Amino acid sequence: MRALVIDDSRAMRRIVSSTLENLGFEVNQAGHGGEGLDVLAGGWVPDLVTVDWNMPVMDGLQFVSAVRANPAWRAMTIMMVTSESEHTQIVRALAAGAHEYVIKPFTADALRDKLALLGLLPQEVAL
Amino acid sequence: MSTIDTGQRRRSGDSRPVIPELIDEATIRSIAEDAWIALVGEEEILLPIPGELPDDVLSSWVDVVGPWTGTVVLTTGRQTAAELTRALLGDSAPEPLEPEDVTDAFGEIANVVGGNVKAALPGPSALSLPEVGSAPAVRNPADVCRVDVLWRGEPLTISVQGALPPLPVPHPHENGESL
Numbered sequence: 001m002r003a004l005v006i007d008d009s010r011a012m013r014r015i016v017s018s019t020l021e022n023l024g025f026e027v028n029q030a031g032h033g034g035e036g037l038d039v040l041a042g043g044w045v046p047d048l049v050t051v052d053w054n055m056p057v058m059d060g061l062q063f064v065s066a067v068r069a070n071p072a073w074r075a076m077t078i079m080m081v082t083s084e085s086e087h088t089q090i091v092r093a094l095a096a097g098a099h100e101y102v103i104k105p106f107t108a109d110a111l112r113d114k115l116a117l118l119g120l121l122p123q124e125v126a127l
Numbered sequence: 128m129s130t131i132d133t134g135q136r137r138r139s140g141d142s143r144p145v146i147p148e149l150i151d152e153a154t155i156r157s158i159a160e161d162a163w164i165a166l167v168g169e170e171e172i173l174l175p176i177p178g179e180l181p182d183d184v185l186s187s188w189v190d191v192v193g194p195w196t197g198t199v200v201l202t203t204g205r206q207t208a209a210e211l212t213r214a215l216l217g218d219s220a221p222e223p224l225e226p227e228d229v230t231d232a233f234g235e236i237a238n239v240v241g242g243n244v245k246a247a248l249p250g251p252s253a254l255s256l257p258e259v260g261s262a263p264a265v266r267n268p269a270d271v272c273r274v275d276v277l278w279r280g281e282p283l284t285i286s287v288q289g290a291l292p293p294l295p296v297p298h299p300h301e302n303g304e305s306l
Contacts, residue, residue, distance in 0.1 A: 008256070009235040010228075011212070014219050015166070054238070054254055083242025086250050104239045105165030 001122055002026045002046035006036040006063065007081070008055040012104075016050055016081060019108045023115065024122035033058030037066055040073060048120055050102075053082035053089070061096055068097035077118055081106070143294060144195055145270040146287050149248050155274045158243040159285055163278070166236060167214045177275035178282030180204065186262035187233040189241035190290065193252025197270065197290045199241035200262045201233070203283040208233045210279065230259040244287055262286070267293045 003025040007013045010031075017027045028044055030036040032055040049067070053060040060080055067073045080093045083104040090101050100114050115121050156175060163171045181204040188200040203211070212232035213220045221228060234257035245252050265271055270289030275282065 009231055009238070011215050011232040011235050014216060018217075018219070054256055056256060083239045084254065085243060085246040086252070088251055104242065105162045107165055 001048065001120065002028070002044070003048040003050065004028050004030060004036060004039055004044070004046040005050050006030045006033060006055070006060070007050075007052040008032055009052070012052070012081075016111075019111050020048075020050075022108070023112060032056055033060060033063030033066070036063055040067070045073065046076060048115070048118075049076055049078045050081045051078060051098075053080060053084045053093070061093060064093065064096045064098050077120060079114065079118075081111075143291070144249075145267070146195060146197065146272045146289060147269075149195055150244065150272055150287065152272060152274050154247055155244065155272060155285055155287060156276065158247070159240055159274065159276065162236060162239045162243070166239065167211065171214065171278070173276040173278055173283075175274075176277045178277050180282050180284065181206075184262075185229070185233065185259065187230075187237035187257055187259045188263060189237050189257050190255035191241065191245045191248065191252050192255070193245075194249040195252070195289070197288050198263050198286075199237065199244050200286045200288060201237050201240065201283065202262055202286070203278075204281060205229075207278065207281040207283065210281075211236065234259045240285065263288070263290070266291060269293060 003020045005013050005016045005027055008031055013029045017029060020027050028039055030039050034057045051060040051063055060082060064078055078098045079100040079102060080098045081102045085103040093101055100118060102111060102114055160173050163173055183205045184202050185205045185208045186200050186202040188198050190198050208229050209224055212224055212229045215232045238257045242254055245254050265288050267289045271286060273284060273286045275284050
C-alpha cells in the first residue's frame with residue numbers, strides 16, 4: 001500500500017512516515033497541499049493520504065476539497081492529522097471529504113487503530 | 128442626581144476574558160505532558176519544578192485568535208531546544224543539526240501544544256502557523272498563565288499570554304455619567 005504524508009513540519013512528516021513505513025506502507029511526502037496535489041497529478045496515487053490542517057500555500061481543508069472535486073482521486077482515503085481539535089473543525093473536515101481525523105499528539109498505536117478501522121492495514125500487520 | 132456604580136455597565140462593556148478565567152496551570156501542564164509523551168518519547172517526563180532559564184533562550188509560539196486572543200509560547204535554552212529536536216527526530220536526526228531543524232521541530236511542538244490549548248478555550252478560534260525566535264512581550268500581566276517545568280533537568284516554560292493590553296479602568300464621570 002502507498003501513503004502520501006502532507007505536513008509543513010519536516011519533523012512531523014518524519015514521525016508519521018516512520019510509523020506508516022513500520023506498518024508496511026510505501027511513503028511519499030509533501031510540504032503543503034499544493035505539493036500534495038503535484039504528487040497526485042504526477043501519477044503517484046496512494047491508497048492513503050495523511051494531511052495536516054494548518055499549512056502555508058494550501059491548507060489541509062483546501063487540499064481535501066480539491067481531491068474530492070477530482071473523480072479520478074475519489075478512491076483515496078484521506079486522514080486529517082492535525083492539532084486542530086475543536087469539534088467544529090472536525091465536522092468541517094469530515095464534511096469536506098476526509099474519512100478520518102487524528103488529533104496531534106497521537107501515538108503510533110492510535111494511528112494503527114485508525115488504519116485498522118479503515119481497513120488499511122497490510123494483511124500481515126492486521127493479523 | 129447620583130448614580131450608584133454597581134459595576135454592571137463596566138462588566139457589560141468589558142467582557143473580554145483573561146486567561147486565568149479560562150484555563151488553569153494543571154490543564155496546560157497536562158496538555159504539555161501528553162505532547163511530550165507522544166512526540167518526544169514515552170519515557171520523557173516533564174517535572175513540575177521551576178528552574179532558572181539560561182541567558183541564551185529560544186522560544187516557539189502560535190497565536191490563538193478568537194473570543195480570547197493571545198499566544199502560546201514555549202521557551203527554553205537554545206541547547207535544550209536542540210536536544211528536544213534530536214529527541215523528536217530520533218534516529219533520523221541529522222548530525223550536526225541545522226538551525227532549520229530546530230526551528231521546524233520546536234515550532235511543531237508549539238503547534239501541538241497550542242492547538243490543544245486552543246481546544247480548551249471558548250471557540251471558535253483560529254490558530255496561526257508556528258514561529259520561532261524571541262518570545263512576544265507580555266502585554267497584560269493579568270492575562271498570563273505560565274507553567275514552569277524541567278525536561279531532562281533543563282528548565283522550560285509554557286506561557287499562555289494575552290496579546291491585548293489591559294482594558295482601561297473606567298472613571299465614573301466618563302460617558303456623561305454623573306458622580
